[in-house]
Amino acid sequence: MIRQAKFLSVLCSLLIFSVTAIADAPLFAEVSKTPGLRWKKVTIPIAFSNSLIKTNPAVRPESDIQGAVRRSLDAWETVANIDFQVIWTDKLSVSPAGNAGDGTSLVTIAQTPENLLVFGGESAEISARTRVFFNRKGEISEADIILNPYQQFSTDGSAGTFDFESTLTHEIGHLLGLDHSSIIGATMNEHQGKNGIFNLSSFSPRTLSEDDISQIRAIYGARDEDDCCGAIDGKISLSNGKAAKGFNLWLEESETGRVVLGSKINPDGSFLLKGLPARKYQIYIQDSASNFSGQDLGEIEITKGRTTNLLRKIILSPRNFDAQFSGFNGQLSNLAVPINSGKSYLIYVGGKNLNPEDLKIGTTSPFITVSNGNFTKYDYGKEISVFSFENKNSGGNSGRRLYDLFAE
Numbered sequence: 001m002i003r004q005a006k007f008l009s010v011l012c013s014l015l016i017f018s019v020t021a022i023a024d025a026p027l028f029a030e031v032s033k034t035p036g037l038r039w040k041k042v043t044i045p046i047a048f049s050n051s052l053i054k055t056n057p058a059v060r061p062e063s064d065i066q067g068a069v070r071r072s073l074d075a076w077e078t079v080a081n082i083d084f085q086v087i088w089t090d091k092l093s094v095s096p097a098g099n100a101g102d103g104t105s106l107v108t109i110a111q112t113p114e115n116l117l118v119f120g121g122e123s124a125e126i127s128a129r130t131r132v133f134f135n136r137k138g139e140i141s142e143a144d145i146i147l148n149p150y151q152q153f154s155t156d157g158s159a160g161t162f163d164f165e166s167t168l169t170h171e172i173g174h175l176l177g178l179d180h181s182s183i184i185g186a187t188m189n190e191h192q193g194k195n196g197i198f199n200l201s202s203f204s205p206r207t208l209s210e211d212d213i214s215q216i217r218a219i220y221g222a223r224d225e226d227d228c229c230g231a232i233d234g235k236i237s238l239s240n241g242k243a244a245k246g247f248n249l250w251l252e253e254s255e256t257g258r259v260v261l262g263s264k265i266n267p268d269g270s271f272l273l274k275g276l277p278a279r280k281y282q283i284y285i286q287d288s289a290s291n292f293s294g295q296d297l298g299e300i301e302i303t304k305g306r307t308t309n310l311l312r313k314i315i316l317s318p319r320n321f322d323a324q325f326s327g328f329n330g331q332l333s334n335l336a337v338p339i340n341s342g343k344s345y346l347i348y349v350g351g352k353n354l355n356p357e358d359l360k361i362g363t364t365s366p367f368i369t370v371s372n373g374n375f376t377k378y379d380y381g382k383e384i385s386v387f388s389f390e391n392k393n394s395g396g397n398s399g400r401r402l403y404d405l406f407a408e
């Protein structure tokens, strides 16, 4: 059965995000990125520059850098079948751009001319860059991480700084071969906020989301094979026979509504999702331009060790509204908004043609309730319509949850 829903693209999570969206683009050597990058040997040597722990204006004094390094590596090691071999070194500069590195995967924050090169122009505001070297088979031989020496990092949530552990956890994902995630709120989402927005710390990306875990397990397998993993191989076409090229597809755990994995559909309409825990999922799809309504593609059951096939033809229904931003306290952003268990929130939504009288807000999670008919409209100028609604999260506080709210 295909049920239609108009998605408001509002993702709620325990995430803490900033209004300032900062993109960091991984540098996949000088050749175009090939799919399926991975380290051939799963014991991965990684060298941390002493510039990270020596007095440096880019790191706030008293920061627990060594603890943050250990936890960032642990986050990935505990879920995937990989092991890091860590050394500390006096080396300061990463390998220059080109097809061959120097053989050392270095993490550094030293203000050397070689390192500063990657933060020229518009890149001056980003938190970090990772440069990955790999061969034609996609086998990674080296990956260097440069934390932006023009920025300041901390581990205590100091306002105006980047959280060192959150940034490093994200960059380690690139070092392992991951690209950015389409899931808002995933550690591997390209947007990262500084500490201090909404008076909160930006600690959430320290913890991997289900999406990050599935993505890394799809490459290296799970550390513990208990309930993992199955896969979905599918193809989505439109009613006119064309491929659903560039659409975003995501899976939510049927029982909880939690977003577990997301992916962009390939140009030929195909997709392959691996690393999924054996469970029932509800599948959703939406075009990335948001001109059409989101669609519920029904439920699918994933079995351990098996690939489930999914073929669907979808009929698009145009919609006349577009929710582009969400937030709290009158602040709007294109990022996830943080919600905690047992609390009520006034969530703001902004976009085009959002008339609360025509909308009904719903949620796919049994833990979240939305009070309809309790909308407040605001005047943010002619370009955008903004309203707020009340939302309560009664879910347990274990781990990070991502939910969708939708409008019908």
Ligand SMILES: [Zn+2]
Pocket: 024, 025, 026, 170, 174, 180, 189, 190
């Ligand atoms: Zn990134």
